[in-house]
Amino acid sequence: DTGVSxxxxxxxxxxxxxxTFRCDPISEHNRLYWYRQTLGQGPExxxxxxxxxxxxxxxxxxxRFSAERPKGSFSTLEIQRTEQGDSAMYLCAxxxxxxxxxxxxxxxxxxxxx
Amino acid sequence: KQExxxxxxxxxxxxxxxxxxxxxxxxxAIYNLQWFRQDPGKGLTSLLLIQSSQREQTSGRLxxxxxxxxxxxxxxxxxxxxGDSATYLCAVKRGSGNTGKLIFGQGTTLQVKP
Numbered sequence: 001d002t003g004v005s006x007x008x009x010x011x012x013x014x015x016x017x018x019x020t021f022r023c024d025p026i027s028e029h030n031r032l033y034w035y036r037q038t039l040g041q042g043p044e045x046x047x048x049x050x051x052x053x054x055x056x057x058x059x060x061x062x063x064r065f066s067a068e069r070p071k072g073s074f075s076t077l078e079i080q081r082t083e084q085g086d087s088a089m090y091l092c093a094x095x096x097x098x099x100x101x102x103x104x105x106x107x108x109x110x111x112x113x114x
Numbered sequence: 115k116q117e118x119x120x121x122x123x124x125x126x127x128x129x130x131x132x133x134x135x136x137x138x139x140x141x142x143a144i145y146n147l148q149w150f151r152q153d154p155g156k157g158l159t160s161l162l163l164i165q166s167s168q169r170e171q172t173s174g175r176l177x178x179x180x181x182x183x184x185x186x187x188x189x190x191x192x193x194x195x196x197g198d199s200a201t202y203l204c205a206v207k208r209g210s211g212n213t214g215k216l217i218f219g220q221g222t223t224l225q226v227k228p
Contacts, residue, residue, distance in 0.1 A: 004157075033214050042118075042203050042221055043158070048214025056214050091157055099165070101207075102148065103216060105158040 002026060004106035006092050012112045013082055020078045021109045025094030032075050033093040033103060034067055036060065043091055049075060050097070082113045116141045116208055120219035127194055128227050135189040135222050137204035142182045145207040148216065149178050149189050152201045161189070161202075194226045 005024045013019050025032050030051050035043035046065070048056040051072035061067075064082075069075040079086055089110050093103040117140045127133050137147070146165045150158040162171045162178040164187070170179040177190040187204055201223045205216035 006157075031214060033216075035216075040220070042205070042218030043216075045215040045217070050214075058215070093158075100163065101146075102160050102163045104160055105150075107157040110155070 004092055004094050004104055006090075006106040006109050008109060009107060010110045010112075012114065014114050015082060015084060017082055018078065018080045019082060019111065020076055021090055021092075021111075023075045023077070023092030023106060025074070025092070026104060029094035029096050029104075030072065031095045031097060031101065032069055033095070034075070034077050035091040035093065037089045037091055037108070038087075046077075079111075082111075084113050087111055087113045116144075116206060116217050118204060118206055118217050118219040120202075120204060120222050122222060123220065124223045124225075126225040126227060129194060129196060131194050131226075132190070132192050133194055133224070135191070135202050135204075135224070137187040137189070137219055139185045139187075139206050139217075141208065142185050143209050144182065145209055145213075147178075147180055147187050147204060147206050149176075149187075150203045150205065152203060152221070154201075158203065191224075194224075196226050196228050199224055199226050 007022045032049045034046040037043040049069040064080045067077045089108045091108045093105045095101045095103045148163045149161040164180045175192040201221040203221045205218040
């Protein structure tokens with residue numbers, strides 16, 4: 001499978017714990033994106049990388065959130081001191097650089113904070 | 115501030131019917147517009163991308179149109195099938211394109227009845 005992959009697919013944690021999600025983009029794509037989606041809503045942009053550089057961050061990405069993309073390959077999204085409001089689907093996408101920058105999404109990580 | 119609206123929120127049609135899904139956006143200065151499909155609990159599947167200089171794109175039974183001046187896009191589905199049942203999301207990328215951010219509508223949930 002050469003699509004975008006995410007791990008884990010589901011995560012249940014207790015409030016106050018730290019969680020980390022991983023995203024592996026399509027191998028030839030140098031752009032990588034993170035979004036968050038709550039039930040009944042469209043995805044909301046969190047952050048964007050071009051290679052290893054984090055070029056854009058949403059105001060939704062509070063101090064408790066950090067994203068990295070070492071070596072411009074896979075990316076991790078960490079949430080520290082989770083809150084119940086962090087419960088959502090976290091989606092990763094990747095795209096090539098260029099005129100057709102269609103974003104291809106992974107299956108998502110469903111986070112439930114108890 | 116760019117806002118994307120999709121009406122109706124839900125639609126139910128009998129199998130075989132042709133249908134149109136609507137997407138409107140408040141700022142006509144977009145770089146491109148993308149239509150996605152999302153099955154329950156899953157990630158997003160890209161259907162079509164229309165560049166700001168294009169008027170329409172076609173893929174199989176799907177045809178997407180773009181009218182920047184009026185801030186509208188439509189997704190036409192011909193000869194609908196039960197397998198088309200899903201939530202359809204549109205998203206715009208603003209301005210010059212030097213952003214990773216897609217701004218999504220809330221989606222239209224389509225049910226095609228056999």
